[in-house]
Amino acid sequence: MNVLRKDTSSKGFTIIEVVLVLAIAGLIFLMVFIALPALQRNQRDTQRKNDMGRLSSAIVNYTNSNRGALPTNYGTFVTQYLVAGGDSFIDPAGATSAQGSTTTTYVMTAKDNSDLTSDFATSQNVVYYTPGYVCGDSSASVTSGGSRKVAFRMVLESGGYYCVNN
Secondary structure, X not given: OOOOOOOOOOOOXXXXXXXXXXXXXXXXXXXXXXXXXXXXXXXXXXXXXXXXXXXXXXXXXXXXXXXXXXXXXXXXXXXXXXXXXXXXXXXXXXXXXXXXXXXXXXXXXXXXXXXXXXXHOOOOOEEEEEEOEEEOOOXXXXXXXXXXXXXXXXXXXXXXXXXXXX
């Protein structure tokens, strides 16, 4: 019989184990908070690309209905062909501060045949249209395409540009 021996087995976690678990949990939360904005940004860019595809299809419908002519007023075109019947043509990020709180639709802006540059990087909700041109080698550029063609270009939030034409 050994009476000097004490029972040293204790129940519970040591402080090192608790700190280690908290550090691992903190790293996981940090990775999620870093990855989440990038995922949201990519999702908004995908929606923008889908909207540009709808715009291209609407232009084809318009030209078929108007003997091959392109729209002369793109603001009216958007309301008659893209948002007719309660549909929407809204940028997924919402309105910019320059537009005010009530305007959330894409802004259709005429653009000459010059390349889009970094000057346009803050304007994701603007669609630049260039009649008589088609998308070039890069999505920022256009090349001559004939009188019945129009190129639509947009700056993407995650960087780069997107271009579609009819």
